Amino acid sequence: MKFKVVIHEAEEGGFWAEVPAIQGCVTQGETFEELLKNLYEAIEGCLSVDILNIEISANDKIMEIAV
Numbered sequence: 001m002k003f004k005v006v007i008h009e010a011e012e013g014g015f016w017a018e019v020p021a022i023q024g025c026v027t028q029g030e031t032f033e034e035l036l037k038n039l040y041e042a043i044e045g046c047l048s049v050d051i052l053n054i055e056i057s058a059n060d061k062i063m064e065i066a067v
Helices: 032-047
Strands: 006-009 015-018 026-029
Touching: 015 032, 026 032
Parallel strands: none
Antiparallel strands: 006 015, 015 026
16 A cells, blocks of 8 residues: 655754645654654554454454455
8 A cells, every 4th residue: 555645844944744645644843854754654554453442253254465
């Protein structure tokens, strides 16, 4: 899965980025390398779902798919 991200230079130093395809998915980093690491974590966090908090009946199925 590929996402376009918008990377900004922060006024106070470092960088911040947003993922327009995922509402509210933003992160920051003091260095560009830290920003990239944080971007992967932010996207994963925004897309993950905690299935422990979802009611699942006996007829429901849980699957993982890659897109």
